[in-house]
Amino acid sequence: MSRPGRQPVVAAVMGTRPEIIKLAPVVHELTGRGARVRTLLTGQHYDRALAGDVVDAFGLTDVEPPAAPVGGLARADQVAAMITGLAASLRELRPDAVLVQGDTNSASAGAQAAHYLGLPVVHVEAGLRSHDRRMPEEVNRLVIGALADVHCAPTPESAANLLAAGADRAAVHVTGNPVVEATLASLQRPHRAAEVLRSVHLAGMLFVLATVHRPENTDDPVALAALLRALDLLPAPVLLPAHPRTTARIAAAGLTTPRSLRVVEPLDHATFLALAAQAQLVVSDSGGLQEEVTVLGRPMVVVRTSTERPESVSAGFCRLARPAGVPGAAAELLDPDHLAALAQRPSPYGDGSASRRIADLVLDLAARSGSPGARARQDPGLVAL
Ligand code: UDP
Numbered sequence: 001m002s003r004p005g006r007q008p009v010v011a012a013v014m015g016t017r018p019e020i021i022k023l024a025p026v027v028h029e030l031t032g033r034g035a036r037v038r039t040l041l042t043g044q045h046y047d048r049a050l051a052g053d054v055v056d057a058f059g060l061t062d063v064e065p066p067a068a069p070v071g072g073l074a075r076a077d078q079v080a081a082m083i084t085g086l087a088a089s090l091r092e093l094r095p096d097a098v099l100v101q102g103d104t105n106s107a108s109a110g111a112q113a114a115h116y117l118g119l120p121v122v123h124v125e126a127g128l129r130s131h132d133r134r135m136p137e138e139v140n141r142l143v144i145g146a147l148a149d150v151h152c153a154p155t156p157e158s159a160a161n162l163l164a165a166g167a168d169r170a171a172v173h174v175t176g177n178p179v180v181e182a183t184l185a186s187l188q189r190p191h192r193a194a195e196v197l198r199s200v201h202l203a204g205m206l207f208v209l210a211t212v213h214r215p216e217n218t219d220d221p222v223a224l225a226a227l228l229r230a231l232d233l234l235p236a237p238v239l240l241p242a243h244p245r246t247t248a249r250i251a252a253a254g255l256t257t258p259r260s261l262r263v264v265e266p267l268d269h270a271t272f273l274a275l276a277a278q279a280q281l282v283v284s285d286s287g288g289l290q291e292e293v294t295v296l297g298r299p300m301v302v303v304r305t306s307t308e309r310p311e312s313v314s315a316g317f318c319r320l321a322r323p324a325g326v327p328g329a330a331a332e333l334l335d336p337d338h339l340a341a342l343a344q345r346p347s348p349y350g351d352g353s354a355s356r357r358i359a360d361l362v363l364d365l366a367a368r369s370g371s372p373g374a375r376a377r378q379d380p381g382l383v384a385l
Helices: 017-032 052-057 075-093 105-116 136-147 156-164 179-188 193-199 221-232 244-252 269-278 288-296 310-314 323-333 336-344 354-368 372-377
Strands: 009-014 036-041 097-101 121-124 150-153 172-174 208-211 238-241 261-264 281-284 300-303 318-321
Touching (some): 009 017, 009 075, 017 052, 017 121, 017 179, 017 288, 017 354, 036 075, 075 105, 097 354, 105 121, 121 354, 150 156, 179 288, 179 354, 193 269, 221 261, 269 288, 281 288, 281 323, 288 300, 288 310, 300 310, 300 323, 310 318, 323 336
Parallel strands (some): 121 150, 150 172, 300 318
């Protein structure tokens, strides 16, 4: 509950497509309960299809554009520039809480900017760990985990990771992941799935839906060529809504896409999910998609060596594979008995109430932000060292 007579003010930091998709339900829940939520865009995703269009599709209105262009910068420069830009916005807004989501450079910059200004940080999708520090996202998770004041863990497993890392038990909450409600909401929206399938001559056919964008698969031309070959060996043609990074890497490596691969531009979330729900199989290195397939009840080959979402694997929805292992993993997942069981299995990421639980925690924090202790903490003069 917020203090009577005072509207809680929350900042939500978003830099990439998945952050917008998964924080939008929380923003709507908070505004529906009387809070003001200002979305601070960092500009990490600057392609219109991956940022502006998603902001519009998810109905976010109180939105501040990025302070400076940061797309394509080296990681240190990008995080530094984002901290500078976000700190300026947060100083002006003085929110009661700052929401960050997931494990991107934007989320790390948001947590750092807020913490250094003495503002409470709420981390949505907290406690995921791949235990693979070669992944930049793993280091971002560790940084955010060290700074967050409230950890919204999607599952008991992610909460256990935080406690094992020494997090304060009182600050760790198992909320579920708002990806569940984001998925259910997008499935209700109008979509262009039939039109997309017609445009690439896949109407009425079995098909595989694939996405790929992680550096481990795209930045090494040999790995990228191996992945394209593996996709060509699947039992059905592959629809690939290509991330701009992947399109650029395929061109730079001088690779040609096999004929069985139908490459299209990135799709809006509703269309993409409608296609994922219809696809025989999903093949991807995406993090968020490992969660979404559990809501859709579909199988997915995860083209990675490790995952921070083991719940999707242990529940049977996902299987990890290197490119050469993709056809074998696909065959195992496509076993008819296995498919029938998946269709009935609940998602390990919650019941669609995560946004409500997270909003409860944020509003509690806002209500407490009037206390003398909290005011001292929010005085930059007192926290500057
Ligand atoms: N997605 C989308 N359109 C597409 C491809 C993916 O809306 O053409 C969505 C997908 O459903 C998921 C999110 O984008 O919600 C995943 O984003 P991405 O793979 O870029 O990032 P990651 O999840 O790996 O952090």
